[in-house]
Amino acid sequence: SGGREAMSYDVVVVGAGPAGLAAAIRLKQLCRDADTDLSVCVLEKGSEVGAHVLSGNVFEPRALDELIPKWRQEDTPIRVPVSSDKFWLLTKNKAWTLPSPFDNKGNYVISLSQMVRWMASKAEELGVEVYPGFAASEILYDENQIVTGVATNDVGIAKDGSKRETFQPGVELRGRMTLLAEGCRGSLSEKIIRNHKLRESGQGQHQTYALGIKEVWEIEEGKHKPGSVIHTVGWPLDSKTYGGSFMYHLDDRQLAIGLVVALNYQNPFMSPYDEFQKFKQHPAVRTILDGGTVLQYGARTLNEGGFQSIPNPVFPGGAIIGCSAGFLNVPKIKGTHTAMKSGMLAAEATFKTLVEGSSMELYWENLKKSWIWEELYRARNYRPAFEYGFIPGIALSALERYVFKGKSPFTLKHGIPDHEATDMASLHSPIQYPKPDGQISFDVPTSLYRSSTNHEHDQPPHLRLRDPTVPERVNLPLYAGPESHYCPARVYEYVTDEKGDQKLHINAQNCLHCKACDIKDPKQNIEWTVPEGGGGPGYTVM
Ligand SMILES: Cc1cc2nc3c(=O)[nH]c(=O)nc-3n(C[C@H](O)[C@H](O)[C@H](O)COP(=O)(O)OP(=O)(O)OC[C@H]3O[C@@H](n4cnc5c(N)ncnc54)[C@H](O)[C@@H]3O)c2cc1C
Ligand code: SF4
Numbered sequence: 001s002g003g004r005e006a007m008s009y010d011v012v013v014v015g016a017g018p019a020g021l022a023a024a025i026r027l028k029q030l031c032r033d034a035d036t037d038l039s040v041c042v043l044e045k046g047s048e049v050g051a052h053v054l055s056g057n058v059f060e061p062r063a064l065d066e067l068i069p070k071w072r073q074e075d076t077p078i079r080v081p082v083s084s085d086k087f088w089l090l091t092k093n094k095a096w097t098l099p100s101p102f103d104n105k106g107n108y109v110i111s112l113s114q115m116v117r118w119m120a121s122k123a124e125e126l127g128v129e130v131y132p133g134f135a136a137s138e139i140l141y142d143e144n145q146i147v148t149g150v151a152t153n154d155v156g157i158a159k160d161g162s163k164r165e166t167f168q169p170g171v172e173l174r175g176r177m178t179l180l181a182e183g184c185r186g187s188l189s190e191k192i193i194r195n196h197k198l199r200e201s202g203q204g205q206h207q208t209y210a211l212g213i214k215e216v217w218e219i220e221e222g223k224h225k226p227g228s229v230i231h232t233v234g235w236p237l238d239s240k241t242y243g244g245s246f247m248y249h250l251d252d253r254q255l256a257i258g259l260v261v262a263l264n265y266q267n268p269f270m271s272p273y274d275e276f277q278k279f280k281q282h283p284a285v286r287t288i289l290d291g292g293t294v295l296q297y298g299a300r301t302l303n304e305g306g307f308q309s310i311p312n313p314v315f316p317g318g319a320i321i322g323c324s325a326g327f328l329n330v331p332k333i334k335g336t337h338t339a340m341k342s343g344m345l346a347a348e349a350t351f352k353t354l355v356e357g358s359s360m361e362l363y364w365e366n367l368k369k370s371w372i373w374e375e376l377y378r379a380r381n382y383r384p385a386f387e388y389g390f391i392p393g394i395a396l397s398a399l400e401r402y403v404f405k406g407k408s409p410f411t412l413k414h415g416i417p418d419h420e421a422t423d424m425a426s427l428h429s430p431i432q433y434p435k436p437d438g439q440i441s442f443d444v445p446t447s448l449y450r451s452s453t454n455h456e457h458d459q460p461p462h463l464r465l466r467d468p469t470v471p472e473r474v475n476l477p478l479y480a481g482p483e484s485h486y487c488p489a490r491v492y493e494y495v496t497d498e499k500g501d502q503k504l505h506i507n508a509q510n511c512l513h514c515k516a517c518d519i520k521d522p523k524q525n526i527e528w529t530v531p532e533g534g535g536g537p538g539y540t541v542m
Contacts (some may be wrong), residue, residue: 004151004169009129010354012149012175014136014188016044017053018112018336019322020083020181020437021119022067023343023350028126029067030351038354041126042120043150043174045135045513047534049120051205052513053183054214054300054542055112055336056246056256058082058104058229062371063340068122077114080251082107083227088284090235095284101331101401103233109248111216111256112336113542135530139188140172147317150188155532158458160252163176177350177360178318181343184209184301185515186324187529193311202311206417207326208383210243211516213276213488214258215450216250216541217462219292222252224280233283233335236278239390241265242383246333247280247288252389254295254541260333262304262386263520264421267428268482273299277441281434289440297442297450298542299514300490302335303328307380307412311416313342314360314369321346327372331382331397345370378406387415422522425480448510452538453489453533455509462531463491463508463517470525471504479522486516512537 001153011027013020024040031037046052059078064071071078087100120130136150149172156167180189185207193199198204226249233244242262249255259276280289303309303326310327313320321343328335349363367373381400400408415421436442455462465471475481476494481504483492489510494502513536517529 001181005371006172006174007381009041011038011040011177011179011350012173012177012398013040013042013179013181014150015181015186015322015324016049016120016130016132016181017181017183017197017339017528018044018119018400019183019339019343020179021116021123021343022063022340023181023321024123025067025119026344026347027351028123028128030348032111032126034355035353038351042128042496043134043136043152043173044122044130044132045524045530045533046132047538048132048538050113050117050128050540051132051538052536053113053116054212054298054320054539056248056258056333057112058112058248058334059108059112059115060334060337063337063344065339066283067319067344069311077118078108078110080109080227080249082109082229083225084229085513086230088230088232090232090282090284090516092235093283095232095282100464104228104229109229109250110251111255111541113309113539114159115285117275133172133534135533136173136188137530139171139191140174145316146180149178152203152533153238153530157460161460166460175318175353178321179343179346179350180318180324181322182324184303184323184326185518185528189320192315198311198313198315198320202313203308205305205308205414207309208414209301209418209489209519210304211263211265211272211299211301211486211514212258213272213299213540214256214261215294215298217255217257217289217292217294218253219288222251223288224255225249226251235282235538236275237261238267241270242386242393247285255292256295260302263301263418264270264415266421266423267431268422268425268479269428269431269485271418271431272435273444273488275416277436278434280440286440293382294450295444296539296541297447298537299512299516301515301519304330304383305414306330306383307376307411308384308411310376313346314364319346319349319360319363327376329375329379331379331401338387339371339498342367381408381410381412383523384409384412384414387412417524418519419524422479422520424484430480441505451512453510453512453536454534454538455511456508461506461508462529463506463511464527464529466525466527470523472502474523475521476502476504483517483521483526488512488514488516
């Protein structure tokens, strides 16, 4: 394979998120207990662990209690217990308090980006090799089509394909077992799911998604209430669009604020970024932010498919863990605890397979017996109920919660896949979003600066068009170029060329790795692939 250097491990983990790190830690614990050893490495495409991790985050410690029972006695970034839980229905100028459907007693407000850094240090203490700046771009197979690891792409290739001075060939990381922990819409995971037909052999339905846009603010002392949790629904989203906001108070006067918009929205003119800017101008929200400053900006997709969309997570040579498989609990808006637990279950099966000659089917079997399965089963009808609109959705989900308690005799199906849900532009009119005021709402360049996103400019494009004529032939004339509206980094821009024709220009170096384009493009014409390792956002408090 092109004279690439190869390194061999017992277990190769792709992605240093909560799933990948929990798996690595659990593996080393099992080795320690059995007085044996397995070599484990974790690859991370971010320049540092946590640099690409963006979440809410209200953390449910159930999985961590199982993984590191004494974590409360350590110095961890999990230090702000939830102190209050509010739920608002927003209309344009008012906030109506509703009973909170959440039960966050015993949970914590954290920065997940910081938590994974701590987890990585725990993993390293146990002997795990963690490699930030390594982006896995290729799956390695043996002659029997069994996965034998991954490879990183060559670094230092120019846009035109020639080698730059900085050229370095990719590296092969061979593993007796490969665990894919790439998070929501993993680029290698999606390939594996397709090639091995893992959706068909799992729960059967397609995955559905939402896009979360987030900022961390430093707000005025008097307005800051550590542990305070607020969720909102309603304005500014239209009643056909599923979504809502979150405001979580951390410590040090920090406030995590974000808007989550389901990607099966219909209006191609909709811009989740601008909806978020609008949301912050709501009188009830603005008063919290006034006088504060933004520390960081970012965006990331999350799964909403839940139980119906769980794929068979086992393939020959490895398994998929965390949000790459999709274990997020939608009514809780939490996927960290389930991502960790799935990593732990896969680690236990990996250990049994490599040391005792068992098989990875054990992971799939134990997953079905675990609390992840039970949680997601109970929650299964919540999100699809909103296919019938906001009010029926609220009614049905309340019925599920208070009457059936997850035991209803039916399982609702998801609607059409997100990319098919986009309407033709002719059915809608363009949306005029208010101009940012530079105090509460900001333009994209200002926000991008706060995401610290950066890519080597001279490299082959990591956003690939399967058919380069589709943007000008289909996306622009029929759908008003939705990628120029939904991308939270304005990577996609239609610009007029010398001939007066509108052409798609891709500013790939601004990409936030949110994966929305890979999901929402109407013709699924955009493929998100990993750029050179280390490129992308530089989150520290997300
Ligand atoms: C806006 C928002 C709010 C949320 N709020 C909450 C909440 O309040 N509570 C909660 O519990 N959950 C919440 N979640 C969900 C939670 O963030 C996820 O469930 C969780 O992060 C999933 O963990 P993971 O390890 O599977 O993936 P991730 O956390 O996404 O980590 C994946 C890692 O793999 C790396 N990676 C990906 N591909 C490659 C590759 N090919 N090569 C090398 N590295 C790679 C990524 O850079 C990343 O570091 C929220 C999510 C979002 C987007
Ligand atoms: S280019 Fe795609 S992955 Fe990158 S920020 Fe835009 S929508 Fe997200």
